[in-house]
Each structure stands twice: as C-alpha cells, then as structure tokens.
Amino acid sequence: MIIMMTAFVSQKKTRIIFFGDSITQAGANAGGYIKRVDSMCTAEGMADKYEFIGAGIGGNKVYDLYLRMESDVLAKEPDMVIIYIGVNDVWHKSSSGTGTDADKFERFYQAIIDRLKAKNIKIILCTPAAIGEKTDFSNPQDGDMNEYSNIIRRIAKKNELALVDLRKAFLDHNLRNNPDNKDRGILTTDRVHLNAKGNQLVAEEMWKVIKQAK
Amino acid sequence: MIIMMTAFVSQKKTRIIFFGDSITQAGANAGGYIKRVDSMCTAEGMADKYEFIGAGIGGNKVYDLYLRMESDVLAKEPDMVIIYIGVNDVWHKSSSGTGTDADKFERFYQAIIDRLKAKNIKIILCTPAAIGEKTDFSNPQDGDMNEYSNIIRRIAKKNELALVDLRKAFLDHNLRNNPDNKDRGILTTDRVHLNAKGNQLVAEEMWKVIKQAK
C-alpha cells in the first residue's frame, strides 16, 4: 500500500503593524492605504503570507507612539512594524504650540527603533508626506517637513532600515500632476489626509518595500 | 561568662531621587534645593536615614522624564521618587511651539506613576512653582500654570500620593513679600529658576513632606 502525502507546511503569516497617526487610522478603513496594500497582496497571490494590522491614532506624535508601544505593538507580537509619523510633530507647533522639537523627535524615534530591534522585529520607516501640496515649497510647514524628513532619512541610514520616502513620492507626483500649485486636492483632501489617489500612492510605495524586506 | 552585645542594625538608607528639569538640575549644585534638603536632614540627625540623588535635566518635559525612567531612575533602585515637572510643558508652548497638551501631560504623568508603583517605589508629586512671580495672575503663562497644577493635584488625589504644592507655596510667599507685583527677584532670578530664597523654600516644603512619607 502506498500512501501519498502532500505536506502542507502551515507557514506562519508575516504580521505587519502600521504604526502611526490619523492618516494610518484612516488607512485601515475601506479605501484606506492599509486595505489597498492588503488587496495588492491578495491580487499577487500572497494572501497567506502577510497579515496587516492598523495601529494609527489621530493626533499622535512620535512620543505618543513610544508611550503605547507595549500595548499596541509589542503585545501583538508583530514580525514587522512600519512607522509612519511626523505630521503632527510639525503641525502642532503652529496650530496649538505643542509640536515636537527636532532633537527630541529624533531621540524618541530612535528609542522606538531600539525597542523593536531588541525584539528582532523588522522595521520600515516612512517620511511624512505633506502638509500642503504646493510644489514651490511655499506651504507654511515645508521647512520643518523637509527637515523632519531629513532626520528620518538619516535614522534609516544609520540603523540600516528600509525607507518609504513618501515625502519624495508626493512631491514627484505633484510636480507632474499639480501644475496650478494647489495646496490640496491632488493626493490629499485637506492638505494632510489622503484622498483615494493618495491612499493608492502610499499603498503602492509601501507594498514595494514590504515585498523586498528581508 | 557574660557577653555584651551592641546590635548595630545596618539600616539601608532611604534612597530618594529628585526627578525633574533644569530647576532640579541646579538643585543638585551647592546652594541648590537638594543640597539644602540634605543639610536639613543632617541637621536633624537623620543623615544615616536618607540618601538624596538629583536627576534633573534642563529643558525636560513630562515625556522626557518618561523616556529616561529606566536609565535614570529605575536602574538606580530608589525607594522614593519626587517628580517635579511642568514648567517647560507650559513654557515651550509660547517660546518654541513645543509644549505639551494638557491631556497628554496627564497621560504621561500617570504612565510614570504606574511604572514606579509597579516597583513599589514611593512617589511624591510637586506642582510647578512659577513662570513669573506677579501675584495678580498677569504672568503670561499663569492660566496654564494654574491648570497644569490642577492636573497634578488631581493626579495626586486619584493615586493617593503626597503632594508638595510649590505653586501654592510660591504664591503665598509672594502675596506677603512681593508688594510691587514684580515678576522676578523674590524667589526666582529670572521668573523660573530659583534664587537662594527660592531654593530654601522648595527645600523646606519638600523636607516636610519627605519626613512624613510612610
């Protein structure tokens, strides 16, 4: 008697947490960038390989992420964390006087990375896309947005981490598609939060990097 | 045969960490409030009972304390921690746009307490004394200073913790000693940092509460 066996190796899915602010909170909704990453993944026949979890909370700054690491990230034992933060750290400076100093932004960002690394969790960083879509750098927060993006790029390099450079992707897209130098309506609804095209662009940029992540 | 024994019970000193900002950093210097607490302790014959450690860093806000709890507090295994924070959380709103929102001030403050409680460390809270010494509540940050002090008083009550109400002590002192409604020079050199009298007042208020702490 011959017994034919097909081995189904029940491979554990790679669990990915998207860790961020209101943009990521909305990203978990229908049409949001996390849902779109999930769809891309399924369309490419990899639905059994990845699991996507949103962990975005409106108004969050880098130190808010640090405060809720244990409960919202580490407790869920992810294999990978995508950090997408920075808009409120810059924006709240002028809207309520409660933004984050550049040096402290870097310190808390590194502290988050250190704790994830200690658990051997893979990490992908993102630059904050936009507060205003004008392409001549005349959006009020462009100076800080460029500087805080520079900080994240440096952190990625120093820690040898993958980077989704959303700020660059948004600027490149707007240079091609925003000839009237509008401050919203191309990739965002309100200068910050993503419309359908914005969610799609973020999803595409992230999915490219997720697939390559070792 | 008679053996005479004198029992020297080598009692471990109560190790107290002063956890705060530049005011506490200066408090560890000669003439500073921590040195004065130490002197009061010695003068009352209790030098063998207490050990005082300064852990203040200039510019710190409540979330900076949270970030360095492990290295600067827990690693030193204190018996008691005196938290003296809040000035920069209010002040940096107007000086650099990087203050702390009231709700987040409360959340991080409680998070610090939770971690100390989990280690059975005694905790004493302080209200922030002053940004300006005028007594008619016309110092620019008086509104927030009163509100953030209210928050700390509520936290103390809710967590059943001892409170050194420096804001009240400073106001009471100035109502008696600042007839010209000056904004500095009574207890501070520059509206915020303590002169000799300010350090002495803080030391007295703290020492009273430390001695009573069970």
Place this chain on the structure above:
Amino acid sequence: MIIMMTAFVSQKKTRIIFFGDSITQAGANAGGYIKRVDSMCTAEGMADKYEFIGAGIGGNKVYDLYLRMESDVLAKEPDMVIIYIGVNDVWHKSSSGTGTDADKFERFYQAIIDRLKAKNIKIILCTPAAIGEKTDFSNPQDGDMNEYSNIIRRIAKKNELALVDLRKAFLDHNLRNNPDNKDRGILTTDRVHLNAKGNQLVAEEMWKVIKQAK
C-alpha cells in the same frame, strides 16, 4: 401782529461708534449688546439723544482697528468711540502664532486714541471680557488676558478716559454664578462670544458709562 414761535432746537444726536472685533460685529445683530444699549436708551426716553453704530469685524486685533480708522470711524464723524479690543491679540498667539506683543498692543492702542483725540472725539475704553469663564484663573489665556487688561486700565488712567472694565464685570458675575468653574455657558457660548446674558451684561456696563460721559 403777533408772531408765535415755538423753537424746535434740532439737537444733533450723539453719534457713538462701537469699534471692535467679532464680539462687536455680533453685537449689532438682534439680541446683540449694541441693540440692547439702543433699547435701554429708548426705554429711558433718550432715543433722540443717541445714535449707535456698530463697527466690529471678526478676527480684528488692535492694529487692524488702527488700519481702518479712517474709513470705518473718522469718515463717519462720530462724537464718541467705544474701543473694545484685545481678545484676538491674546488668543491668536496660541491658535495661529499671530497675536500681538504687549508693548505693541499698547503702542497701537495709544495711536488710536491720539488720532481720536486730535478730532475731539470722546473715547471710552473696554477691557476684553474673557477667553474662558473659569474663575480660578486656570483658563489657558488668563495670564495674558489679565495683563492686557492691566495695560488698557493704565492707558485709560494716563489718558483720563472712561473705562468699561468688562473683564472685572465678567469675573465678578462668574464668581457669583459659576460655582462649578465651567469654562463656558454662563456669559459666553464658546468661552469668548456672548450669549444673551453676556450681551445683556456688556450692554448694561456700557450704557452706565455712556450716560455719564461728558
């Protein structure tokens, strides 16, 4: 021949302009404080003696008043101007980073007075009532609101001008009628803009001073 003559001395009405921000703009609407002053005037049989004109524009700060003096005040040849400004000078510091420094507030305020005096126009000053109705001076802007009110009181004294001390009137009212230390709902709808009771209180305070003005 006997000619009977009845002399109708056509007395020119005292023309009063209320010069201010959104509070004064709303004051000209039904139920607003200017309408209520008008009603009080009529009720006391003095409708033929006074004419009331609103000149409030939302968002105005002291320098905005200065800019539109010519067109909105002097061109209308008033006999009296009631200046009611200061809320936005304080508020916009934290809401948009575009408040007014205390020294410049005083300088522009005095410049307005100087130009009115040069035309022999009577002037009544008002302190800004409130940004928040809590009575323990823990409304975020209380420090500046008290200071800018002090400045206006000093200007009134120095220039020997009548003062409607709305800030004091509001605080006194709230100390009697706001036992729960609420930040709105007693005299304002939203911490700043007046509800019916607020409009009534402002009207009463102003009408008292207008009648006494020589």
Place this chain on the structure above:
Amino acid sequence: MIIMMTAFVSQKKTRIIFFGDSITQAGANAGGYIKRVDSMCTAEGMADKYEFIGAGIGGNKVYDLYLRMESDVLAKEPDMVIIYIGVNDVWHKSSSGTGTDADKFERFYQAIIDRLKAKNIKIILCTPAAIGEKTDFSNPQDGDMNEYSNIIRRIAKKNELALVDLRKAFLDHNLRNNPDNKDRGILTTDRVHLNAKGNQLVAEEMWKVIKQAK
C-alpha cells in the same frame, strides 16, 4: 562785452529712504548695505544725485512700518522708499506667537504702498532674504518665507513696482557657495542678519534697481 556764464543747475538730490527692520537698522552702520550703496554711488560719480537715509528699527513687522510712516518717512519728504520687511512677520510666529497672518501682511503692505503713491513717492520692494541659509528648503521657516516672498512679488506686479528679489538672490548665491548646506555663515552671521558678504550682495542688488528706477 562778453559775459561767460556757466550754468550750475542746482539739481535736488533724489532722497531715498530704506524702510525696514533690524537688517536695515544695521545697514546704516559702517559696512552695512546702505553705506555700501552710498559708496557704489560715489564710486560711479553720482554722489550729487542721491541721498540715502536709513529708517530701520529692530523687531519691526509690516504693521510697525505702517504705524511710523508719517514720522519716519513722509515727514522726511523722500523721493523714493525701499521697503524691506517680512522676516519678523514670519519669524515671530514661532519665536513668540506674534507673527503676521499672510492676508494681513498683504493688506498692510498694500496700505503702505497706497500712502506712498498718494504722495507720488517712487517705491521699490524687496523680498525677505533668509531665515537660515540651507538650500534644500529645510530651514524651519522656509515655507512661510517662500509664501511671503510670493506675496511681495504679486504686490510688485499688481502695483507695477520695481522689485529687488533678495530671497532669490540669496538662494542663487547659496546654491553656488554653500555646498555643505549650512544654515548660516555664508551671507548671514546668525541665519538672518547680514555679514560683510551679505551686506555687499544686498547693496549690489539694490543699487542695480535704484539706478534703473525712473
């Protein structure tokens, strides 16, 4: 008898007032840009054609210029006024919460122009050069500096006035001479105030436009 006559037409010098902030205040000192314009003028043999007067005051914003137009400009009966303002309107937003909203910046700027035009005074506008010399638009205030410069360019065009585009001149210079993306030390001492090279560049740019002014 022959009478030889040489006609000395006593031509009135063109009186030029430089109207601005601390940069212009320093411009009147030895080595400052106004002194350098004067030297250029003399070197080109036109000393008898122009008279240069500094009217800069530290900390000035556009509305401060408006307030002191009468005393500091019109009273001196200039033929030409060079308006160089904007740095503090942007900078004070973050340093003290007392910057100038973009729409009010434009309104006061236009009001200054209207009053000068009414006196047939020639007007030259300048864009604010820099708050930080980094060339990748990552200086904190770059967004606003670009936007307020855009506003001034629009005002110049709309009013058909000559423009000294210092912001563009500084950026062009730094793109060639600031390869390390430093934030100061190329044309400024402290990111804002001019060093010798900065004063020279401003003088050259202004002198070019002054000579061409009809």
